[in-house]
Amino acid sequence: MKKILPVVCLCMSGATLAEPVDPVTEKHELTAYQRYQRWLDNFLMELGADGQFNPEKGIDWSVMPGPFYTPEKKLGMGVSAVGLYKPDINDAVSQPSSITINGFGSINGAYGVSIHNANYLANDRYRLFLDAEMTDSPDVFHGIGVEAGKHNERVDYERRTYAASITGMVRVLPFTYLGMGLAFSHNEALNPEQEQTDAPWIGEDIAKFPGTQRNVGAMLSATYDSRDFALNASKGRLIELAYFNFNTALGADSDFERVTLNYSDYHSMSVIPGVLAWQVRAESNFGDVRWDQMALLGGADALRGYEQGQYRDKNMLISQVEYRQPLGGRHGMVYWFGAGTLAEEFDLLGEEDWLYSVGVGYRFEIKQRVNLRLDMGFGNDQSGFYFAINEAF
Structure with missing residues (x-):
């Protein structure tokens, strides 16, 4: 707990930041606490966490360091940076564009x-999205399905991932976009160690667990997006349907297809202050789907509190709801509940047990409507502490 306190204290500064001053000149006028507050405000200003967005700066950056603890990565330190900018400063219709960079290192070598x-x-x-990832992290393979994920038998391995994607979208109707893109990933499973050998599902599924897998695919999408701000919506709706085709003709190691659906809704409430947000996500993979491309439950965005990789299968359904409560100034809290399940066939979703997640999070506005989030999530028998920038959905 002591390792978490510096970040929490960092975020508990005043609602607005004063202009940087020399604390020496005011030392005789300020109490020790006031001097600490002044130093903290100056420090946040240096990091760019001023709660504002100035398009005149080009890219208006903010950088925030902080600790995290997740079931898969254990205790670690992360650094998150977000930059807001306007490609055309005279464009009064488009929301700010953004660059988000997350880096981390943890005590188990991740x-x-x-x-x-x-x-x-x-x-x-027009909209253009670019994503890239490089990760080297311990991971787990329990087998396929919810029931397999509940057992202690597992394969521990080191996952090395290189991934990139590009998506372009054009508006065809109000709030409605058609898109297309390309996705690439290269995943390696290194040094697998099976903890127990009496798990038949591991033996059956290990054939789907090769050392290296390359995936290259094309994507088509249809999107309805009336959100007021993608990084932290307070109203509006997102409905996104996407189809992926991963093909050996494009350089992939196997042929398979994927369909994803994301429905997210956001409502600013009048009776009590805050935003009520809820989401339903579904994913269906069919064809020669390998270990690294199955739908996953857990992690920082879907069922926070579960070890990412423990629960996987070809088909996934998840729903989560959040109440985002303002506390005054730049501070806020989030409370959520989520549930998800997996199945080999899409029409079998719901026949296996559901997994549940509840949690609470603290929010601090580092840029205009861009939050630092500290989340504590609890699963059926696990928990995790997450440090990131931007909301989970």
Whole structure:
């Protein structure tokens, strides 16, 4: 707990930041606590965490370090940076574009960096998304299905991932976009160690667990997006249907297809302050689907509190709801409940047990409507502490 306190204290500064001053000149006028507050405000200003967005700066950056603990990565330190910008400063219709960079290292040897770049162009007529990831992290393989994930038998291995994708979208109707893109990933499973040998499902599934897998695919999508701000919506709706085709003709190691659906809704409430957000996500994979491309439950965005990789199968259904409560100034809290399940066939979703997640999180606005999030999630028999920038959905 002591390792978490510096970040929490860092975020508990005042609602607004004063202009940097020399604390020496005011030392005789300030109490020790006031001097600490002044130093903290100056420090946040240096990190760019001023709660504002100035398009005149080009890319207006903020950088925040902090600890995390997740079931798969254990205790670690992360650094998250977000930059907001306007490709056309005279474009009053498009929301700010953004670059989000997350890097981490943990005590069990995990490290990685990911980049997400979202561009809103020409009065939001066009959108361009670029993503890249490099990760080297301990991972687990319990087998396939919810029931397999509940057992202690597992394969521990080191997962090395290189991934990138590009998606372009064009508006065809109000709030409605058609998109296409390409996705690439290269995954290696190194040094697998099976803890127990009396698990028949592991023996059956290990054939789907090769050392290296390359995936290259094309994507088509249809999106309805009326959200007021993608990084932290307070109203509007997102409905996104995407189809992926991974093909050996494109350089993939296996042929398979994927369909994903994301429905997210956001409502600003009047009776009590805050935002009620809820989401339903579904994923269906069919064809020669390998170990690294199955739908996963767990992690920082889906069923926070579960070890990512413990629960996987070809088909997934998840729903989560959050109440986002403002506390005044730049501070806020989040409370959520989620449930998800997996199945080999899509029409069998719901026949296996459901997994549940509840949690609470703290929010601090580092840029205008861009939050640092500290989440504590609890699963059926696990928990995890997550440090990141931007909301889970």
